[in-house]
Amino acid sequence: MIMNDLKIVIVGHVDHGKSTLIGRLLYDTGSLPEEKMQEIRKTCEMLGKDIEFAYIMDNLQEEIEQNITIDTAQTFFETKKRKYVIIDAPGHKEFVKNMITGASQADAAILLIDAKEGVKEQTKRHAYILSMLGLGQVIVAINKIDLVNYDKNVFDSIKKEIQAFLASIGITPSHIIPISSKHGDNLAKKSDKMPWYTGMTVLESLDAFDNKETTFQKPLRMPVQDVYKFDDKRILVGRVESGMIKKCQEVMFFPSKKKTKIKSIEVYGENPTEAEPGKSIGVTLEDPLFIERGEVIASADNQPKVTDEVEANIFWMSPKSLDISDELIFKCATQETACKVEKIMKKIDSSDLSVKGENASSLEETEVGYVIIKTENPVAIDNFNEIEELGRFVLVSGYDVVAGGIINKAK
Amino acid sequence: MPFRANLISDNMEHLEELESKSIYIIREAYKQFKDIAMLWSIGKDSTTMLWLCKKAFFGRIPFPVMHIDTGYKFPEIYQYRDEYAKKWNLNLIVGKNEDAMRRGISPKDKLMCCTELKTNALKLTMAKHNFKALLLGIRRDEHGIRAKERYFSPRDQKFKWDYKNQPPELWDQYKSKSDDETHIRVHPLLHWTELDIWEYIKKEKIPIIDLYFSKNGKRYRSIGCHTCCNPIVSNASTVDEVVEELKTTNTPERAGRAQDKEKAYMMQKLRALGYM
Numbered sequence: 154m155i156m157n158d159l160k161i162v163i164v165g166h167v168d169h170g171k172s173t174l175i176g177r178l179l180y181d182t183g184s185l186p187e188e189k190m191q192e193i194r195k196t197c198e199m200l201g202k203d204i205e206f207a208y209i210m211d212n213l214q215e216e217i218e219q220n221i222t223i224d225t226a227q228t229f230f231e232t233k234k235r236k237y238v239i240i241d242a243p244g245h246k247e248f249v250k251n252m253i254t255g256a257s258q259a260d261a262a263i264l265l266i267d268a269k270e271g272v273k274e275q276t277k278r279h280a281y282i283l284s285m286l287g288l289g290q291v292i293v294a295i296n297k298i299d300l301v302n303y304d305k306n307v308f309d310s311i312k313k314e315i316q317a318f319l320a321s322i323g324i325t326p327s328h329i330i331p332i333s334s335k336h337g338d339n340l341a342k343k344s345d346k347m348p349w350y351t352g353m354t355v356l357e358s359l360d361a362f363d364n365k366e367t368t369f370q371k372p373l374r375m376p377v378q379d380v381y382k383f384d385d386k387r388i389l390v391g392r393v394e395s396g397m398i399k400k401c402q403e404v405m406f407f408p409s410k411k412k413t414k415i416k417s418i419e420v421y422g423e424n425p426t427e428a429e430p431g432k433s434i435g436v437t438l439e440d441p442l443f444i445e446r447g448e449v450i451a452s453a454d455n456q457p458k459v460t461d462e463v464e465a466n467i468f469w470m471s472p473k474s475l476d477i478s479d480e481l482i483f484k485c486a487t488q489e490t491a492c493k494v495e496k497i498m499k500k501i502d503s504s505d506l507s508v509k510g511e512n513a514s515s516l517e518e519t520e521v522g523y524v525i526i527k528t529e530n531p532v533a534i535d536n537f538n539e540i541e542e543l544g545r546f547v548l549v550s551g552y553d554v555v556a557g558g559i560i561n562k563a564k
Numbered sequence: 565m566p567f568r569a570n571l572i573s574d575n576m577e578h579l580e581e582l583e584s585k586s587i588y589i590i591r592e593a594y595k596q597f598k599d600i601a602m603l604w605s606i607g608k609d610s611t612t613m614l615w616l617c618k619k620a621f622f623g624r625i626p627f628p629v630m631h632i633d634t635g636y637k638f639p640e641i642y643q644y645r646d647e648y649a650k651k652w653n654l655n656l657i658v659g660k661n662e663d664a665m666r667r668g669i670s671p672k673d674k675l676m677c678c679t680e681l682k683t684n685a686l687k688l689t690m691a692k693h694n695f696k697a698l699l700l701g702i703r704r705d706e707h708g709i710r711a712k713e714r715y716f717s718p719r720d721q722k723f724k725w726d727y728k729n730q731p732p733e734l735w736d737q738y739k740s741k742s743d744d745e746t747h748i749r750v751h752p753l754l755h756w757t758e759l760d761i762w763e764y765i766k767k768e769k770i771p772i773i774d775l776y777f778s779k780n781g782k783r784y785r786s787i788g789c790h791t792c793c794n795p796i797v798s799n800a801s802t803v804d805e806v807v808e809e810l811k812t813t814n815t816p817e818r819a820g821r822a823q824d825k826e827k828a829y830m831m832q833k834l835r836a837l838g839y840m
Contacts, residue, residue, distance in 0.1 A: 158578065227704050227711055229757055236578075238755075250732035254714070257734035378588070379595045383622055390620075392588050421619040432580070433587040435622070446595065470732055484737050547737040554732045554739070 158229075158236035159362060162256045162288075164279035165265035167245045170296045174265060174334040175228065175239050176206025178355070181341035184230035206334065227255075234360040242279070249278070249519055250470040253557060256282060261290035261362045263355070264315075268298045268307055268331070272314050274504040278519065280315075281503050284322040285468060285521070285559055287541060290362050291319070293326045294355060298347070299333040305349045321506070328358040369429050371395040372455035373404070374535070374543050376486035377448045381435070388419050388435040389444060394486065394542035398436065398450070399427040406448040407533035408459040414439040447488040449533040449543065457533040457543055463526040464562040467494075467516075467548065468503070471555035475516040481555070483528050485546035491529040492548070499523040526558075534560055579764050583616065586752040589715055590620040590699065592738060593750040594627070597697035600750075601628045601657065603686075606641045607787050608772050609701035612761050613753055615770050617699070618652070628655040630689060630698075634681035635665050636789035644773045659689030671791045683839045690747060697748045705757045706817060715754055718745040758817050759810045766803045777801045786817055 163171045179185050227240050242255035256262065262283050266276055283291060293315055301307045308331045319326055330339055331350050338344035340355045353361070373396030381388045398404075402415045418425045419435035428434045436450070451457055463483075469475055475494060483492035497513040501521040509520065516522045526548075537544030537559045548556040593600060602617060602625075604610045617625050631645055649656040661669075664680040671677045690698065704711040714730055716738035731739045739748065753761075765772055775784045782795040783806075800809040 227755075229705055251730065254730075254732045254734055378591050381621065383624065388622065390591055392584065419622065421622045431584055433584040433591070433620075542735075545735050547734065549737075549740075552740050554734070554737060557732075557734055 158238055159261060159359070160238040160240060160259045161261050161263060161359065161362075162240040162242050162259035163263045163265060164242050164252065164256060164283065166267070166270070166273040166275040166279075167243075169265045169267040169270065169273075169276070170334050171265055172241055173206045174263070174294065174296065174332075174340070174355075175241050177334045177337060177340055178239065179228065179230050180206060181337055182230045182232065182356070184228075227258075232356055232360055237359065245275075249282075252279065253282060253286075253468070253470060256286055256288065257557070259288060261292075261359070262288050263292045263294050264326070266293065266295050266311055266315060268295050268301045268311065271311050272318065276315070277318060277506070278504045280319060280324065281322055281506065281521070282468065284324050285466060285557075287537065287559070289324065291324050291326045292355065292358050293319075293329040294332045295329065296332050296334055298331040298338065299336055303331070303338075303344075303346045305347070308350075327361070328353055330355055330358065369395075369397055371430075371540055373398055373402075373450065373452050374457065374486075374540055375436075375450040376488065376543075377406075377444060377446055377450065378487050379446055380444060386437060387441075388437055389450075390419075390433070390435040391450070391487065392433045393428050393430050395430050395540050396452075397427055397429055398434075400425075403453065404450050405453045405456065406442070406444060407451055407457050408531040409444075409448055410459075411442050411444070412453065413442055449486065449488070451533075457535050457540075459531050459533050461528045461531050462495075463528065463532070463534060463546075463558075463560055465524060465526060465546070465558040465560045467522050467524055467526075467556045467558040469516045469518055469520050469522065469556050471550065471553065472518050473550070473555070474518065475522070475555070477514045479550065482549040483526060483532065483546055484549060485532060485534055486543055488532050490532060492526050494522070494524050494548075495527040496525040497522045498525070523561075536560055536562065579760065579767060582756055582760055583619070583764070585755060586613075586616045587620045588736065589738075589750065589752040590617055592736070593697055593699060593716075593748075593752075594620075596738075596740060597748070599693075599695050600697040600699065601630045601690075601693065601695045602699035603701070604629045604631050604645075605701075605788070606631065606637075606645050606773055607701075608761055608765065608776060609703060609753055609756075611772060612756075612764060612770060613699065613701040614652075614654075615768060616752060625652075625654060628657045628693070630657045630659055632659045632682055632685050632689065634677075634685070634789050635660070636671070636681070636791045638775060638787065638790045638793075640773055640775055641787070648771070657689065657693065659685050659692075661685035661688060671789070674792065678839060695747060697750055699750045699752060701753045702751050703753050703756050703758070703761075710754075713751055713754060714739070715751050717749045717751065719747055719749060720745055759807070762803065762807045762810060766807055772803070776806065778805075 163175055165171055227238055230237050240255040240259055242252040264280055266272060295308055295311050312329050330352060331347055332339045332355060338346060343354055374394045375391050375398055376394060377389050378391040381390060398415065400415055400418055404415055405412050416437045416439045418428055419437065449457055477494055481492050483490050497516060499508055500510045500513045500516055502509050503519050503521050535543040544560045546558045547554045602613065604614055661681055661684050669677055669680045702710050714733045718739055719725060775787050777783055778798050778801040781797060781799060783798045783800060784793060784795050787793055798809060800806045
């Protein structure tokens with residue numbers, strides 16, 4: 154059976170050992186070229202440090218010298234079952250936008266906790282971001298268990314605490330595993346130092362994950378990306394985000410509500426009659442409609458909501474705080490329109506989920522707001538828990554993405 | 565329905581997924597920037613990117629294709645370039661730092677040579693044509709520093725890459741260019757591995773320059789200037805054999821590239837200065 158590769162993000166508090174865990178996984182699966190190990194040995198020697206697996210992922214000069222991950226990085230390894238893309242996400246609060254950049258591309262996550270330090274601020278914040286991003290497949294790895302003498306009691310108490318927190322944000326971890334990245338306990342090999350732990354190793358638990366749910370059974374959504382006029386053909390290009398699109402199918406455009414039929418599906422060098430989610434394609438239409446980027450192709454019997462009011466959770470990730478009067482840009486799939494955050498019903502501290510204010514007028518970096526957004530032009534959207542691709546958006550201020558958002562209710 | 569549906573999802577294989585994502589990014593870049601060009605080094609990655617551009621625009625490439633010529637390229641590179649530029653009807657722009665070439669800059673000082681003949685040649689060519697975006701075929705698995713890149717990566721007036729303060733990038737929403745940035749680098753192949761590239765070349769039958777194939781027991785795994793590239797020991801003389809070789813190799817791809825090894829962080833310095 155063909156298994157597509159699985160993208161895993163490693164998250165957790167700073168210094169809890171994310172980069173080291175990845176380095177160790179690469180080393181234990183034989184994914185590191187000998188030359189890379191030599192290079193690391195040499196760099197460590199030059200800096201007068203011991204060999205650190207973390208250096209495999211931390212490649213920036215500043216990262217190695219200060220021993221922290223600044224930006225997210227990706228690397229690859231494989232097991233007998235499939236290929237993996239490992240995404241390293243920085244643990245510092247300062248780099249939370251890099252963490253979100255990494256986590257937004259993942260199918261599953263490993264939440265790492267230092268056995269000596271226990272659950273910390275970024276442990277909770279990262280877990281919360283995972284739940285916001287809709288990442289349900291989570292493993293908890295309790296690291297540096299060697300530093301607490303492989304003690305079952307320490308493991309149990311952290312396990313209890315994190316389980317309770319994750320339950321409060323709707324995450325049920327599939328496994329909670331005691332590990333030592335430094336010594337390789339319970340990563341690729343089962344540890345002989347913890348007879349009290351009989352569960353899976355990290356690699357076994359990764360292999361047990363599913364690839365991201367495919368969306369072909371969901372209603373059709375294909376946002377128009379661009380319109381090409383080559384020769385005498387007008388081709389609407391875009392990616393099928395959910396559902397199937399077929400030749401001769403009757404479709405409707407949103408927000409404009411124009412109707413027509415799909416005349417052909419265009420893929421260079423091929424002649425397809427249908428296309429599945431994830432495919433970048435082109436279509437031609439039976440009727441000569443005027444369609445622009447941003448319109449969403451759907452079927453008349455299962456429509457997205459067309460509205461200028463969106464109820465959402467937004468995660469603010471800009472050092473410049475949000476003021477309720479700010480002019481922003483709302484971008485959802487290929488749609489783009491001016492908007493304002495009209496109301497901040499609640500503002501939430503993402504590290505402990507405490508409510509910091511109701512009917513607030515501003516939002517600071519790393520805070521989550523439960524908000525109502527008013528868009529200048531109507532948008533075609535879905536609830537995140539129904540169709541993810543049309544249920545998430547970003548807010549842009551000037552030229553920069555300042556927030557990610559999840560639609561709770563399309564009003 | 566479920567049975568049929570499973571069948572469909574299994575068909576959406578790894579390479580198709582990579583291809584679709586790249587085409588999406590190429591189309592996003594072209595939508596946002598009409599003054600865009602792609603950088604073609606004639607190597608396997610940028611030739612694959614060229615192929616993806618052709619697919620994205622149904623057989624034509626609606627923007628110029630730029631080759632930065634240091635004067636130290638392999639003779640085969642020039643030959644291949646001119647042959648396929650004609651065959652694929654490309655709008656080819658050849659960029660050179662003529663002044664530095666006249667001054668006789670040579671790989672004796674590698675950092676200076678790469679900076680003058682590649683980075684500065686690129687700067688001059690970009691300025692001459694006033695390009696606001698550039699498609700580049702770099703990949704995350706090529707070099708540690710490239711693993712940190714974004715799909716849309718801004719460069720400031722001095723072409724500097726501010727790697728410590730990169731924009732967030734989520735859900736295929738990419739950065740737009742601000743006024744104090746000279747251009748945006750777009751990286752449609754970032755998520756591909758070396759093996760993916762070769763498997764795709766095999767699947768699509770993309771014509772690839774023969775420096776990659778073994779002659780007398782040696783082949784190039786990564787190509788650039790003949791002065792700074794060393795061949796590896798290999799008997800892989802066809803695409804199939806290269807794919808097989810890569811499945812078992814334990815040496816990194818750019819092992820033959822001098823600028824990667826010079827000193828710790830040389831690649832980071834080069835990239836921060838605007839190197840490709």
